Amino acid sequence: MDLLIYSPTIEQQGTIDKYSSFRWRRRFFEPGEFELHCAATSENLSLLAEDNIIHRLDRSEAGIIEGVAIEGTDNGDELAITGRMGSSMLDQRIITPTINFSGTVEAAMHKIVSDNAITVRPLSGLMLGASVGFTQTCSFQASYKNVLTVCEALGKSAPLGFRVRLDVPNKQWAFEVYDGLDKTITQTTRPYVLFSDEFRNISGPKYTLNTTGYKNYAIVGGEGDGTARVIVEVDRASGEPRRELWVDAKDLQKGDLTDADYQAQLRQRGLEKLAEAAKAELFEAGAVSTENFEYLTDWDLGDIVSFEKWGITLNQRITEVEEVYENGVMTVTPVCGTPLPEVLNLGSD
Known part of the structure; x- marks a missing residue:
């Protein structure tokens, strides 16, 4: 597999x-x-320089x-190159001034990126991709927060994914929001995908709860x-025993918002905090x-599929x-579910 190298x-x-x-x-x-x-040849050292781009024709x-x-090493000098995908560039910008938003999550992400990394303080080559029309909604205030962190929090609360795709012909990066498809064994709209011993399509399985x-x-x-404090409750128990979380959102100010809009922003904050405190349950295996x-x-990243093992x-x-490529062999390991949560915060520091 060839890796195409581009300059910034x-x-x-x-x-x-x-x-x-x-x-x-x-x-x-x-x-x-x-x-x-x-x-670590001279050619590789020149090509694999800081901020250069590794592009694959077979991936978004x-x-x-x-x-x-x-x-x-005993076998000669070795070069180890590390980095992150294109959406990591959003880590270079913060939200300023305050964004006060109510609408779809997709539109929110587009506004955050456009207002802080395209129309002003532009990141080189970054533009907005086409809107898909996802209907998940949000309402929030955010100021002086990292753009990438806020997009991650919104995505997890929706849930929706996002990426910054390299558009080589136009020499630009395109910010896109996307979603996977439901391919579980419980739906009948499309062919299901099942990883199980029965189909002999998993190896080295690992389950964590x-x-x-x-x-x-x-x-x-x-x-x-x-008693005058505005309180909003967000119930995601779905019939399970209640496990309560207190969220201090005094940094969110009502200002000129209606009562309904302000409560919607508080609810969004609660959804984001519950996304951070999700049950850590995942299944991973070599596919x-x-x-x-x-x-x-x-099947692909973002799809919802079924795993069966150990009952x-x-x-x-x-x-x-x-994806790991060694000695001409590719190993693919999908991770299905919610890993141990990481702290994401749209509130005050």
């Missing part, structure tokens, strides 16, 4: 076609990452080089004090490509796919 201005510099290993980790809710190991994502390491920080009911406190369920043809059935979204 999206001018092709050359091709890497010889390497000892290559890891390409795709993620739905946040930028993926990559790691490349190859000989492209990677931006962020780390370069050289190590002497952790409810230590799990919450499903948020009590959100807005402006005011005592053995079969005629029934082939990677990229029958456990999970109908969950594929949130990560790790």
